[in-house]
Amino acid sequence: xxxxxxxxxxxxxxxxxxxxxxxxxxxxxxxxxxxxxxxxxxxxxxxxxxxxxxxxxxxxxxxxxxxxxxxxxxxxxxxxxxxxxxxxxxxxxxxxxxxxxxxxxxxxxxxxxxxxxxxxxxxxxxxxxxxxxxxxxxxxxxxxxxxxxxxxxxxxxxxxxxxxxxxxxxxxxxxxxxxxxxxxxxxxxxxxxxxxxxxxxxxxxxxxxxxxxxxxxxxxxxxxxxxxxxxxxxxxxxxxxxxxxxxxxxxxxxxxxxxxxxxxxxxxxxxxxxxxxxxxxxxxxxxxxxxxxxxxxxxxxxxxxxxxxxxxxxxxxxxxxxxxxxx
Amino acid sequence: xxxxxxxxxxxxxxxxxxxxxxxxxxxxxxxxxxxxxxxxxxxxxxxxxxxxxxxxxxxxxxxxxxxxxxxxxxxxxxxxxxxxxxxxxxxxxxxxxxxxxxxxxxxxxxxxxxxxxxxxxxxxxxxxxxxxxxxxxxxxxxxxxxxxxxxxxxxxxxxxxxxxxxxxxxxxxxxxxxxxxxxxxxxxxxxxxxxxxxxxxxxxxxxxxxxxxxxxxxxxxxxxxxxxxxxxxxxxxxxxxxxxxxxxxxxxxxxxxxxxxxxxxxxxxxxxxxxxxxxxxxxxxxxxxxxxxxxxxxxxxxxxxxxxxxxxxxxxxxxxxxxxxxxxxxxxxxxxxxxxxxxxxxxxxxxxxxxxxxxxxxxxxxxxxxxxxxxxxxxxxxxxxxxxxxxxxxxxxxxxxxxxxxxxxxxxxxxxxxxxxxxxxxxxxxxxxxxxxxxxxxxxxxxxxxxxxxxxxxxxxxxxxxxxxxxxxxxxxxxxxxxxxxxxxxxxxxxxxxxxxxxxxxxxxxxxxxxxxxxxxxxxxxxxxxxxxxxxxxxxxxxxxxxxxxxxxxxxxx
Ligand code: HEM
Ligand SMILES: [Cu+2]
Ligand SMILES: [Cu+2]
Numbered sequence: 001x002x003x004x005x006x007x008x009x010x011x012x013x014x015x016x017x018x019x020x021x022x023x024x025x026x027x028x029x030x031x032x033x034x035x036x037x038x039x040x041x042x043x044x045x046x047x048x049x050x051x052x053x054x055x056x057x058x059x060x061x062x063x064x065x066x067x068x069x070x071x072x073x074x075x076x077x078x079x080x081x082x083x084x085x086x087x088x089x090x091x092x093x094x095x096x097x098x099x100x101x102x103x104x105x106x107x108x109x110x111x112x113x114x115x116x117x118x119x120x121x122x123x124x125x126x127x128x129x130x131x132x133x134x135x136x137x138x139x140x141x142x143x144x145x146x147x148x149x150x151x152x153x154x155x156x157x158x159x160x161x162x163x164x165x166x167x168x169x170x171x172x173x174x175x176x177x178x179x180x181x182x183x184x185x186x187x188x189x190x191x192x193x194x195x196x197x198x199x200x201x202x203x204x205x206x207x208x209x210x211x212x213x214x215x216x217x218x219x220x221x222x223x224x225x226x227x228x229x230x231x232x233x234x235x236x237x238x239x240x241x242x243x244x245x246x247x248x249x250x251x252x253x254x255x256x257x258x259x260x261x262x263x264x265x266x267x268x269x270x271x272x273x274x275x276x277x278x279x280x281x282x283x284x285x286x287x288x289x290x291x292x293x294x295x296x297x298x299x300x301x302x303x304x305x306x307x308x309x310x311x312x313x314x315x316x317x318x319x320x321x322x323x324x325x326x327x
Numbered sequence: 328x329x330x331x332x333x334x335x336x337x338x339x340x341x342x343x344x345x346x347x348x349x350x351x352x353x354x355x356x357x358x359x360x361x362x363x364x365x366x367x368x369x370x371x372x373x374x375x376x377x378x379x380x381x382x383x384x385x386x387x388x389x390x391x392x393x394x395x396x397x398x399x400x401x402x403x404x405x406x407x408x409x410x411x412x413x414x415x416x417x418x419x420x421x422x423x424x425x426x427x428x429x430x431x432x433x434x435x436x437x438x439x440x441x442x443x444x445x446x447x448x449x450x451x452x453x454x455x456x457x458x459x460x461x462x463x464x465x466x467x468x469x470x471x472x473x474x475x476x477x478x479x480x481x482x483x484x485x486x487x488x489x490x491x492x493x494x495x496x497x498x499x500x501x502x503x504x505x506x507x508x509x510x511x512x513x514x515x516x517x518x519x520x521x522x523x524x525x526x527x528x529x530x531x532x533x534x535x536x537x538x539x540x541x542x543x544x545x546x547x548x549x550x551x552x553x554x555x556x557x558x559x560x561x562x563x564x565x566x567x568x569x570x571x572x573x574x575x576x577x578x579x580x581x582x583x584x585x586x587x588x589x590x591x592x593x594x595x596x597x598x599x600x601x602x603x604x605x606x607x608x609x610x611x612x613x614x615x616x617x618x619x620x621x622x623x624x625x626x627x628x629x630x631x632x633x634x635x636x637x638x639x640x641x642x643x644x645x646x647x648x649x650x651x652x653x654x655x656x657x658x659x660x661x662x663x664x665x666x667x668x669x670x671x672x673x674x675x676x677x678x679x680x681x682x683x684x685x686x687x688x689x690x691x692x693x694x695x696x697x698x699x700x701x702x703x704x705x706x707x708x709x710x711x712x713x714x715x716x717x718x719x720x721x722x723x724x725x726x727x728x729x730x731x732x733x734x735x736x737x738x739x740x741x742x743x744x745x746x747x748x749x750x751x752x753x754x755x756x757x758x759x760x761x762x763x764x765x766x767x768x769x770x771x772x773x774x775x776x777x778x779x780x781x782x783x784x785x786x787x788x789x790x791x792x793x794x795x796x797x798x799x800x801x802x803x804x805x806x807x808x809x810x811x812x813x814x815x816x817x818x819x820x821x822x823x824x825x826x827x828x829x830x831x832x833x834x835x836x837x838x839x840x841x842x843x844x845x846x847x848x849x850x851x852x853x854x855x856x857x858x859x860x861x862x863x864x865x866x867x868x869x870x871x872x873x874x875x876x877x878x879x880x881x882x883x884x885x
Contacts, residue, residue, distance in 0.1 A: 005794065009780050015710075022708045023778070030698035037669055037694055041687055044672035048608070049679065054872045056863040057610030057675035067617050070666045071659055078655040081705050086648055088707025093644045108484070142480040143574055145639065145714060149780025152711040156640045158575060159479060160568025163641040176789065180714040180782035182473045184480055185400050188785035291569065 012175055012196065013151035014168040018088045020152075025084065029077055092153065095166035099134035102127070103216075103299045106137065106144035106157040106179065109186035114299065117206055118215035123192030125177065127169055128202035134166040136264050138295040145181035148194055156181055162265045169196040220304025223297055227289065235308075237317020241286060242279050245311035246320060253280045253321035267302050279319035336828035338747050342844040359444035360847055365430035366745075367451050368421060371458065373814075375417040378465075382410035384807065387769075387800040393790045403786035404471040405487065411474030413465075416496050417458055419726055420588065422734045423595035424541075425450070425506055428534045430745060432510060434838035434845060435528050437519025437854045442512040446505050454502040460495030464488040473784060475585075478566035478577040482558040493556040500549035503591075507541030510534050519837070521856030525619075528836050528860060529612065532619040533598025536626035540587045540594075543630070548584035551577065575640055582633035590629045592726050593693070594622055596733025597664055600686045603740050604668050605861040606834040607683035608675030609871070612861050614667040621660035628657040638709045647706055654704035661697050665690060680832065681755040685736025688763040692728025696721060699774065717777025720770045728766055735762070735813060742817060743831050747844045748824030750816050758816075762809030768802025833869045835861050 011017055048057070102125070103114040113121045113135075127133050137146060139159040146165070147154035150173075155165035179190035197205060224230055232241035248267070251259040255278040260266055269276055271293065274286035293301070313320060343362045355363060386406050389397040398406065429447065433440050441447050464470050468488040472481040481489050514527070514535050554565045555577065564570025566577040605612040612618065634642055634650040668690055677683070699721045702708050712718065736759075743749050772795040777783075781792045788796070830839040835858070841850050863871055 006779065007775060008778055019708055019711050022705060023702065026702050026705060026708065030701065034694050034698060037665060038691065040669050041672065041690065044669075044675070045677060045679075045687065048672065048675045048677045050609075050676045052872065054870065055609070055676040056871050057608050057677075059611050059862070059864055060613060060670075060674065061611055062614050062616070066670070067614055067663065067667075071663060074662050075655075075659055078658060078701065081701055082652055082655050085651065085705035085707040085709075089638070089647060089651075089710065090644060092707070092710060093647075142484050143477060147714075147780070147782060149711070154639055154710060154713065158641060160573060161575070161641055176780070178780070178782045182404075182475075182477070182480070182714075182784040184471070184484060185404060187404070188400065188782075188787045 009149040009152075010171070010173070010175065011150070011152075012169060012171040012173060013148075013153065014170060015088070015092060015152045016150065016170075018152075022081075022084055022088060026081055029081070033074075092165070095134045095164060096132050099132045099166055100128070101134050101136055103303075104135045104137045104146060104157070105140060105295050105299070106146065106183075106190075107140035108142065108184055109179075109190040111144075111146070111177075111179075111190065111192060112296075114216060114296075115206060118217075118219075119206060125192070125194045126202060126205055127194065127196055128199040129169050129172050129196050130199065132166060132168050134164055136299075137163050137165070138299065140295050142183045143181050144179050144183050144190065146177060147180035148175060148177045150175035151194075154180055162268060164264075169194075172196045172198055172201075216300045216303035217307045219297075220300035220302070220307075223293075223301055224304055227292075229301075232286070234317075235311065235314075237314030239317070241282060242319035243314050243317050244305050245308050245318065246313040247318070248306045248309045251321040252277075252319045254278060255280050255282075259321045264302055267305055268298055271298060271301065282319075336826045338826055339842040339844070339846065341846065342747070342842060343847045344746075344844050346847050357448075359440070359448050361429050361433050361441050361444065361447055362745075362845065362847075364447050364451055365426050368425040368429060368454070371451075371455065372418050372422050372426060375413045375458065378462075379410050379413035379418055380807070380810070382406045382413065384803070386410060387803045389786065390788075390796045391800050393788050393793050395787045398786075400786045401471065402469075404473075404784070405469035407784060408470045408473050409465050412461060412470060412492065412496070415474055415588070415592075415726075416499055417454075417461065419592045419730055420503060421454060421506075422592075422730070423599065423737060424510070424534060424537055424591070425454075425502075427599070427734075427737050427741065428510060428530075428537075428595060429506070431741065431838055432513060432531060432534060433517070434744075434841065434849055435531055435836055436514065436517060436522050437837050437850065437856065438513065438517035439848050439850070441509045442517060443509050447509055450502040450505040450509070453505070454499055457495045457497075457499030457502065460491045460498060462495075464490075464492035464495065467491075475581060476552060476555055476577075477581075478555055478558070478572075478574045479568070482555045482565075483567055483569075489559055490556055493552040497549045497553050497556075500545045503541045503545045507538035507545075510538040511542070514538075519854050519856055522837075523856075525616065526856055526858075526860050527619075528598075529601035529615070529618050529622075530595075530598035533594045533601065533622045536622040537591050537594045537598075539623075539626050540591050540629065544584040544587040544591075547580060548588070551580040551584070554580075575637070575642070578637055578640060579634065582636045583630075586633040586636065587626070587629045589722070589725065590625055592730040593733075594625060596689065596693075596730045596737075597622065599733045599737040599740070600668060600689050601664075602834075602836070603682045603686035603736060604671050606740075606832055607678045607680055607686075608672050609678075609863050610671065610675050610861070611859070611863075612667065613670040613673075614663075615860065617663055618667050621663045624660040625657060628653065628660070632657055635704055635709075638706060639713050651704055651706045655701070658697060658701060658704070661693075665694060665697075679756070681750075681752060681759055682736050682740035682832075684756055684759040685732055685739055685762075688759060689729060689732040689736060691763070692724050692732055692766060696724030696728055699724065711780075712777055714783055715777035716773040716781045716783055719783050720773035720777060723770045723773075728770070732762065732766075735759075735810075738817065739813075740832075741838075742820070743827030744838055744843050744845070746821050746824070747827055748820050749827045749831060750820040750824050754816055755813065758809060758812040761805060761812065765802055765805030765807070765809045769799050769806050770802070772796075772798045772802070830869070833871070835863065835866060835869070 105112045113125045137157040139157045144157040151167045153167050175194045232239045237243040247262045272290045275284045470492045471487040564572040566572040632654045635654045776795045
């Protein structure tokens with residue numbers, strides 16, 4: 001444990017040391033300037049204290065070289081802060097390929113998480129140490145924010161959007177997470193604990209407590225039939241709509257000639273606002289499911305579509321852009 | 328004030344305060360005299376400062392224990408929301424511009440009044456009407472959306488009195504716009520002979536820049552809040568995703584105004600400090616044109632940084648990079664000002680009069696506020712400290728440490744001009760130090776709290792954060808004293824203070840060339856400006872050593 005009055009939280013993710021180093025660097029530069037200015041003011045304050053009631057100071061008007069120096073030197077330091085901060089941020093916003101994806105849903109005033117095997121948690125999140133974890137997050141109502149101080153990461157959870165964040169826990173333990181975007185009455189109670197486990201403990205935990213939880217792929221498959229998706233999106237490509245085999249993660253060719261990466265956001269949009277992006281060769285026939293599906297159901301459908309990734313892609317009747325396609 | 332035996336002054340027989348046109352109250356409520364309107368504003372912003380202050384006190388008491396010591400979660404959320412709304416929209420934004428800008432700009436440029444005196448009075452009435460709507464919201468159900476009114480919380484989910492509040496802020500916006508318009512036209516067209524642009528006091532430059540922001544930014548916030556209100560009342564989908572809107576759009580529009588708005592609060596305070604420092608160092612300000620130019624630079628670049636409040640909303644990485652970069656740029660003109668103020672002290676003849684203590688206190692607190700902005704503008708770091716107490720500390724250093732310290736300092740500097748009387752000097756110096764110490768004790772711990780991960784707007788918190796919260800509350804009680812003492816002695820001085828005379832410090836501006844308090848028309852004859860700003864050397868009328876040829880230099884050391 002840390003001292004009674006720590007200055008920074010525990011470092012428990014890949015980002016923590018970088019963020020703390022940034023803080024140290026910026027604080028050091030700031031202390032230098034704050035110290036220099038304070039010292040100058042205090043010294044002048046006493047040294048040039050008025051000696052006679054009607055004394056005046058010695059006029060000094062302007063010095064362009066001095067002005068240039070104190071514009072350029074801070075600018076250089078500021079650019080150093082900017083660049084270093086940008087490097088950390090770009091890394092944070094671009095998740096690596098091999099992530100373990102966990103779905104997180106925020107709603108007034110609780111957090112639900114769903115592990116890849118369908119295991120659901122409320123106000124708890126279990127993750128294995130050393131793995132790259134990606135949270136795919138949605139909100140059922142207002143804006144929330146998932147914040148884990150020990151990992152130095154946070155991301156808003158915005159209704160109508162999917163936001164993702166990633167991190168790699170580096171130390172087993174239990175860490176607070178908070179909602180850090182004000183969301184109404186019990187905003188302050190909307191938190192919980194991240195438990196970081198050794199990989200073996202994590203697998204044991206997953207299998208040990210999975211009883212009774214519907215697998216999202218199974219739930220998604222059921223919805224796929226119930227909501228009549230399967231009547232048009234026929235797997236062999238002979239329907240009114242493209243087959244979804246293999247589409248997740250691929251590039252889709254659109255009617256206007258551009259391509260789009262089929263990620264969670266694209267799939268969500270295709271379900272809620274089908275006409276926003278039309279796949280090349282198809283008509284805008286699909287009805288909108290806006291208001292008919294909960295965020296959880298959308299995630300289940302997404303999980304099912306994801307599971308079709310390994311299914312054979314038909315030669316005709318798929319939206320996937322041909323590998324030789326332009327762009 | 329110097330301790331030379333100055334001759335006892337007499338108040339002028341008639342001045343703007345006692346010259347009556349009709350009966351007493353009526354002559355105030357129908358006045359078009361910019362000086363009286365300034366006092367109307369002073370009274371009303373003080374009321375809102377009190378209201379906001381009471382809420383703040385309750386917040387700090389509540390946070391003494393991790394579970395919350397005073398109120399329910401609903402009430403706590405209303406407290407911080409109403410605190411923010413009262414302080415930002417009804418105290419800070421009008422404080423220096425509408426009170427001191429109003430009072431001083433015509434005097435400083437040698438004009439009889441603002442360009443549009445009736446519109447000036449109208450802006451005050453608009454402010455009062457807007458204020459009444461907001462007070463109505465506070466009184467009937469309160470407001471629990473946060474001063475930021477983020478949608479869809481404000482437009483759909485909140486159960487509090489959001490509609491009257493947004494209407495109130497919408498209306499109040501016009502007051503700000505009209506004030507800005509009035510200032511710009513006045514500064515362009517009503518300068519006395521000889522008052523060239525580069526002879527303008529820096530206070531006027533700062534208000535010119537502020538007015539630009541008021542005119543260009545305020546319409547955006549007014550419309551944005553109105554849209555949120557329409558969404559709430561008539562279920563029109565602008566920001567609610569269930570109706571096809573986008574909540575992120577609201578944040579863009581909101582911050583497009585609200586980032587520049589922070590400069591509405593702090594630019595005028597910078598203007599105040601630029602007046603006080605040369606006056607009490609008795610020498611021309613160092614780098615006049617750089618200070619003037621930096622005000623304009625801040626106003627312009629300040630419009631281009633808004634999305635630095637949105638680095639973790641999922642905005643595109645390229646947008647984040649751009650806004651972080653521009654945020655670092657806007658820090659440079661602020662730094663330029665600080666360096667120039669500090670250099671002005673060099674080889675000055677520095678008095679320890681109360682306004683100087685406030686001005687130097689401003690620099691100290693503003694430096695901490697501005698430098699911590701560098702941490703927030705840093706993309707990698709903001710991921711961690713965004714929406715924590717670090718942000719709360721940062722903007723209080725700027726807005727309370729900076730803008731309010733500037734406001735109180737300005738009141739002390741121009742009080743003899745406004746009322747004709749002086750206040751007790753030693754007490755006042757002590758109050759300035761109390762304010763400075765109390766402020767740091769209150770808000771410095773919050774930087775650490777934030778870095779440790781305490782999110783803002785929490786009515787309850789994990790026990791490990793308690794020590795720092797208690798420290799902050801303790802500091803707040805000292806801070807409160809720092810505000811109450813000046814209120815008491817300034818009120819006392821209006822009646823019992825020593826009569827100041829036209830130019831007690833003395834200072835070089837035109838406002839000091841007329842009686843204290845000034846006559847209704849400001850000047851008996853239109854003044855002509857033949858001197859450079861802050862020039863003590865060539866001003867024999869000030870009665871200082873350098874005015875009289877070849878007296879002893881100010882310092883033995885050169
Ligand atoms: C020196 C240049 C400054 C920089 C680089 C800077 C940077 C920032 C940044 C990046 C944020 C967003 C933090 C976050 O939400 O995570 C922020 C918040 C804020 N800043 Fe500054 N700042 C500076 C100066 C100022 C000034 C001069 C003022 C006021 C006059 C000010 C008032 C505020 C306010 C009110 C907020 C928070 C608003 C809210 O979330 O309620 N800042 N600042
Ligand atoms: Cu929340
Ligand atoms: Cu800002």
